[in-house]
Amino acid sequence: MQSADPHREDRSGAGAAPVFGRFQLLRLVGKSGRTLVWFAMDSRGDVECMLVMPRAQAASRVELEHQLHAARRAMRVSHPGLAVPLEVGEQDRWPYAVYARGEAVTLAERAGTKGLTAQESALACMQVLDALAFAHEAGLAHRDIQSSMVLLDERHGARLIGLELAHVAAERATAYGDQALGAAALQALRHEAERDVLGVGLLLHYALTGQYPLDRTDLSAVIDTMPPAGREIVRLPWNSGRTIPEPLRVIANRATDRQPRQRYHSARTLARALEGWFHADASTDSGPIALLLDRMRRNGPLPSLPGASRRAARLALMERERTSELAETVLQDPALAFELLRMINTAQTRGAMGAGSGPVITVRRAIALLGLEGVRRAALSLRDWPGPLDEAQAQQMQQAIARAQRAGRIAQLLRPPGYDAEVVHLVALLQNLGRLVARYHFPDETAQVWRLMQQHPSDEAGQPDEPGMTEDTAAFAVFGVDIEQMGTAVARHWGLDDSVLHMIHRCSPSAPVRAPETDDDQLRVTASCANEVVDAITLAQGQGVQALQRVAHRYARALGLTLRDLQQVAQGQAPQISDDEAAGRNDASDTGDADSARRVA
Numbered sequence: 001m002q003s004a005d006p007h008r009e010d011r012s013g014a015g016a017a018p019v020f021g022r023f024q025l026l027r028l029v030g031k032s033g034r035t036l037v038w039f040a041m042d043s044r045g046d047v048e049c050m051l052v053m054p055r056a057q058a059a060s061r062v063e064l065e066h067q068l069h070a071a072r073r074a075m076r077v078s079h080p081g082l083a084v085p086l087e088v089g090e091q092d093r094w095p096y097a098v099y100a101r102g103e104a105v106t107l108a109e110r111a112g113t114k115g116l117t118a119q120e121s122a123l124a125c126m127q128v129l130d131a132l133a134f135a136h137e138a139g140l141a142h143r144d145i146q147s148s149m150v151l152l153d154e155r156h157g158a159r160l161i162g163l164e165l166a167h168v169a170a171e172r173a174t175a176y177g178d179q180a181l182g183a184a185a186l187q188a189l190r191h192e193a194e195r196d197v198l199g200v201g202l203l204l205h206y207a208l209t210g211q212y213p214l215d216r217t218d219l220s221a222v223i224d225t226m227p228p229a230g231r232e233i234v235r236l237p238w239n240s241g242r243t244i245p246e247p248l249r250v251i252a253n254r255a256t257d258r259q260p261r262q263r264y265h266s267a268r269t270l271a272r273a274l275e276g277w278f279h280a281d282a283s284t285d286s287g288p289i290a291l292l293l294d295r296m297r298r299n300g301p302l303p304s305l306p307g308a309s310r311r312a313a314r315l316a317l318m319e320r321e322r323t324s325e326l327a328e329t330v331l332q333d334p335a336l337a338f339e340l341l342r343m344i345n346t347a348q349t350r351g352a353m354g355a356g357s358g359p360v361i362t363v364r365r366a367i368a369l370l371g372l373e374g375v376r377r378a379a380l381s382l383r384d385w386p387g388p389l390d391e392a393q394a395q396q397m398q399q400a401i402a403r404a405q406r407a408g409r410i411a412q413l414l415r416p417p418g419y420d421a422e423v424v425h426l427v428a429l430l431q432n433l434g435r436l437v438a439r440y441h442f443p444d445e446t447a448q449v450w451r452l453m454q455q456h457p458s459d460e461a462g463q464p465d466e467p468g469m470t471e472d473t474a475a476f477a478v479f480g481v482d483i484e485q486m487g488t489a490v491a492r493h494w495g496l497d498d499s500v501l502h503m504i505h506r507c508s509p510s511a512p513v514r515a516p517e518t519d520d521d522q523l524r525v526t527a528s529c530a531n532e533v534v535d536a537i538t539l540a541q542g543q544g545v546q547a548l549q550r551v552a553h554r555y556a557r558a559l560g561l562t563l564r565d566l567q568q569v570a571q572g573q574a575p576q577i578s579d580d581e582a583a584g585r586n587d588a589s590d591t592g593d594a595d596s597a598r599r600v601a
Contacts, residue, residue, distance in 0.1 A: 042098070049100060118243075142160065210240075299387050401436065424526055
């Protein structure tokens with residue numbers, strides 16, 4: 001049987017296609033420093049197929065047997081995202097794997113120079129990552145992720161080829177044979193798995209733009225030029241032909257971050273971020289928000305703080321207690337306060353209250369409408385502390401709750417004369433709703449968000465620390481949605497209307513704060529300022545002072561506050577407002593929390 005060098009393409013135009021064993025090599029569709037991918041014709045049945053082979057022959061028969069053994073071992077790993085070879089064999093000491101082509105095309109062919117849509121790019125990479133995660137858990141790594149190694153069908157299904165010829169599998173088989181993998185091999189596998197994930201990050205860059213990173217089609221070679229091995233930086237361009245949604249841009253850039261510690265370290269973490277964005281963008285009944293609502297049904301929005309719900313339940317049985325005193329006790333436990341708001345704002349309860357009734361945003365009003373028995377029922381329905389959290393997670397949860405409560409107290413100190421203290425306290429608390437439910441229901445992912453936000457020492461001596469991500473950016477990189485979207489989804493699920501959703505949306509940290517024009521705006525800005533004060537004073541000492549100065553500058557015009565005012569409220573003292581400032585404020589009128597107005601006398 002005729003044989004030809006599989007590395008040489010036929011460039012004569014009229015000459016016959018090169019032959020590799022029984023295969024006619026029709027077209028070279030991809031090559032890297034490690035592998036070649038051909039479209040080929042199998043003379044046994046005249047079937048068009050895809051042929052994957054290494055760039056080098058096996059040095060000896062023993063090495064060839066090791067490679068074939070590793071390839072056949074990889075064939076036993078079955079997953080919908082891993083293409084199953086029709087055959088694994090060898091020709092002149094060249095191992096190869098043959099795959100059915102069918103109607104599929106490679107990602108390189110589909111994307112071309114224009115790229116895919118954001119949804120198509122994310123979906124293809126999600127499917128590849130799911131397959132890689134399965135392979136990694138089986139002890140295999142691909143190590144040569146390329147655009148020609150991903151097959152796409154008409155139903156947008158993606159399958160990865162070439163796993164059977166991954167060099168890493170062959171190297172481990174040679175070194176360790178059939179013995180259990182030792183610590184060194186497991187460490188090597190983790191490194192190779194991270195390399196695979198970085199390869200998919202580069203694949204995502206190409207799919208979104210149609211431009212290969214660093215203008216090199218060999219993605220493995222690109223990896224070798226990036227930190228820590230090299231100094232090249234890969235980020236999505238701003239002038240790509242297609243619009244790239246900001247959350248997806250954040251995910252793609254984190255996948256190839258110049259700091260290796262900031263990248264995704266497993267296929268599943270990158271897949272979860274892409275899935276979160278994909279499902280949120282498509283408004284499907286899945287993704288992180290749907291998962292959050294499902295977990296809330298099982299574990300409640302938040303766990304009751306130790307002893308707080310029991311105290312409220314006992315108070316609810318004492319009919320002589322005043323509503324305001326009971327409300328103060330309820331506010332000590334955000335879980336109970338939120339549960340009362342949920343109960344009173346559900347569609348059924350709102351319907352029973354009569355048409356035209358607005359959302360209830362004070363605990364006092366909720367207690368008056370639900371009655372003492374309703375308070376007791378709410379208290380007893382809460383999940384006991386700490387719910388499903390372990391000890392370390394419970395400590396972090398308690399710290400998050402303490403920060404939210406502190407923001408509520410500061411908001412009360414900052415509120416202009418005439419505004420209801422409980423309303424502004426609850427608005428500040430609700431502005432933390434996303435943070436709290438994320439910390440409770442996604443503790444590991446939220447801890448990852450927090451780590452991405454931290455500064456890191458520079459890799460170069462004498463250079464300033466590397467800044468961390470913003471909270472929104474870090475949340476996009478982990479969840480595919482931001483933390484505030486989670487809080488908004490929960491509040492909407494509880495029945496709170498658009499006016500309340502507006503109030504619990506913090507002022508953007510990247511935009512100037514405008515002077516409030518309505519009562520709702522006043523409450524929103526005041527609560528937002530209180531939360532930014534808490535964020536500032538919880539930083540390290542040097543950073544905290546500078547951060548507090550930035551908060552004072554941001555809110556100086558909107559709220560008439562100075563740095564001294566913020567320093568006073570941070571210490572639990574009400575700021576001193578001049579007579580001129582006090583006279584400039586509008587008089588308030590008691591609305592009884594009619595829920596469309598927010599001020600009281």
